[in-house]
Amino acid sequence: MxxxxxxxxxxxxxxxxxxxxxxxxxxxxxxxxxxxxxxxxxxxxxxxxxxxxxxxxxxxxxxxxxxxxxxxxxxxxxxxxxxxxxxxxLQPPSDHTVQTINELESRKDLIQLSKGELEPDLFPKAEIATALTRVSSQLEQFGYGNGLGDIGLRIEISKHMQQYGVCTAPESILIVSGALQALTLIAVGILKKGSTIFLENPSYLHSVNLFRTAEIAIKPISVGENGLNIEELFQQKIIKGSSALYVNPTYQNPTGTTMSSEQRKVLMDKCRYFQLPVIEDDIFRDLWIDERAPAPLKTLDPFGQVLYVGSFSKTIDPGLRIGWLAGPEDVIKRLSDVRMQTDYGSSYISQALVRELLSSGLYEQHLQKVRTRLKEKREFLLQLLRLHLSEYATWRAATGGFFIWVSLHKKTNMHQFFRTCLNNGVLINPGFIYNDSQPAIRLSYAYEEIGKMEEAIIKVKEILKNG
CATH class of the missing domain: 1.10.10.10 (Winged helix-like DNA-binding domain superfamily/Winged helix DNA-binding domain)
Incomplete structure (x- = not known):
């Protein structure tokens, strides 16, 4: 035929x-x-x-x-x-460019400078194989559980958070299928319809319709070199019981900025004064490169004002679908009930696997390898930027996480720039999907191999040169 x-x-x-x-x-x-x-x-x-x-x-x-x-x-x-x-x-579609990126991130013929995940060689095969062998001899009937998640895993996460200076009992921890599920549960289970969420700008949450789905108003607050603009935040109208703050203070996505210890104290003092609840997204914390990040906002929270979100998607593998949410026990119980009304909990096998990685020290062993490799790749990408893009852009060198935020000098049609890069075999994340009106791109050094990163940056240079 x-x-x-x-x-x-x-x-x-x-x-x-x-x-x-x-x-x-x-x-x-x-x-x-x-x-x-x-x-x-x-x-x-x-x-x-x-x-x-x-x-x-x-x-x-x-x-x-x-x-x-x-x-x-x-x-x-x-x-x-x-x-x-x-x-x-109720769920509006994603931005067309976001849909395109989601579809193309599995393409092997494209150079992936967009991916927010570790390269395949950093997948901890040996550690997971060891952990699975140990877990397989401990398996019992799984069942649905009580919605909070495996108690053994919650105990290990409680111990893990103590390393950051956060003291949280296992009863105050909810296992979720990644950070986005935690935020979704907060949006539908706590925040009331018509309330306002103060959201960093730019932020990766602008690329999803999470809070809009729950009919919550979004008020963007700018992000500078030291993270969230605190002065701008507290010039806004904050209504007790109808306002909340979402903040990603450590290796912020997409800009890579980290809020200093001093700024964190100022922010929490003001949030207490205005009785403003805080959602702290801290999923990149374990991926420090140069030095450990300042302690979480949650360590400055003696009154249960902060809901803390963590995840193993960035540090181990997104396919595990394991994250957690820590907060006041009553709030966690409320959200576990909401969770039971949706999917009855995360995979028991994934939970048991992560529990074993944490308790055995294999997770920390894996992190040491990850940090070393991320530092090498970050330095290489920075070298490429200095060599090829100094004439066309400036950038922020993150001290951890996956990303470098690159701001272009010239006014540029970023939709056209995105398409031209794609036509040249390079997939990037343009700044406008994060609600940034300035010409900027988020580059990831976490996923792609070094040789292809160099090929991609040379192509980006030619596009900027001819544009």
């Missing part, structure tokens, strides 16, 4: 089986061409046949969409328009 007819039959099958419903957008012609190992002209031929059959329709500047199936073409009653129905859902 000719290739174009293979594509026609494959698309028809997707439509007829209800996998691609009316309103669905087809993958790009490039993606289809790669899937079938053909050139784009073959894909175009197949699409034109399906258009003639009335199954597909092109929308200028948007793409190709399914507009009919064999049932709607032969029946007087049309099937439900799922595309229209999803527009009214």
């Amino acid at each position: 000719p290739r174009y007819l293979q594509i026609v039959h494959a698309i028809r099958e997707k439509i007829n089986q209800g996998e691609w419903v009316i309103g669905s957008k087809l993958p790009t012609q490039r993606a289809i061409a790669e899937q079938f190992h053909v050139n784009r002209s073959t894909v175009i031929t197949a699409i034109e046949i399906l258009k003639a059959e009335g199954l597909l329709e092109g929308k200028a500047g948007s793409g190709i969409y399914v507009v009919n199936n064999r049932w709607s073409l032969s029946a007087a009653i049309s099937p439900p328009d799922w595309e229209d129905l999803t527009q009214w859902s």
Whole structure:
């Protein structure tokens, strides 16, 4: 069968089986061409046949969409328009660029300067194999649990937090499937509809619709070289019981900034005065490179004002889906109840694995290797930036975490810049997805190998030079 007819039959099958419903957008012609190992002209031929059959329709500047199936073409009653129905859902879609990045971060043919995860060589295979062997001899019936998570893991996390200076009982810790779930639980389980969340700007939370879903107003507060602009924050209208602060004070994502100990004390003093609850996102803390970061805000919290969020997604692997939330016991009980209404808890195997890594010292052993490698890669990327981009940009060298925040000198169409980088095989995170109106990009040194980082920065230089 000719290739174009293979594509026609494959698309028809997707439509007829209800996998691609009316309103669905087809993958790009490039993606289809790669899937079938053909050139784009073959894909175009197949699409034109399906258009003639009335199954597909092109929308200028948007793409190709399914507009009919064999049932709607032969029946007087049309099937439900799922595309229209999803527009009214509580969860709005992500920004188109964010969707694109999410789809492309698994592509092996792209140089990944966007990924916020460790390189494959830093996956702790030996440590996990050892931990799994030990855990397998301890397995009992899993069950759903009580929503709080495995008590053994909560005990180990409690001990782990003591290293930061945070004293939290296991009863005040909730195991979650990553930091975003912790924040989602807070948004739907504590913050009331119509309240205001003061949110760093730029912040990775601007790239997701987490608080908007819960009908919470977002008030951006700028981030400078020393983290959150405290003076700007307390010039805002703060309403007791209807306001909260989200802050990522250690190796902030995306800027990489870290708030000093002095600024942390000032912030917490003012938050106590204004009775402003604080959500502290501290998922990068264990990834210090030059020296340990200042103690968490939670150490300055004798009254239970701070909800502390941690995660093992950045330090071990995001596929484990294990994080935690620490706070007042009553709040944790409330959120565990909300958690039980959604998914009944995180995977027991993942929890047991992380528990063993912590208790055995394998986690700390792994972290030492990670910090050494991250320092090498950060220094290499900084060297590349000095060598190739000094004429075009300035940047902040983070003292931990994964990212370097690069601010471009010239006014630049960042949407076009993102697409041009992509067309040249380089995937970056443009600043606008974090709500930054200035021309900036977030570069990750954590994932990609050194040789490819160099190739990517040279390409970025050429794009800036010719732009």
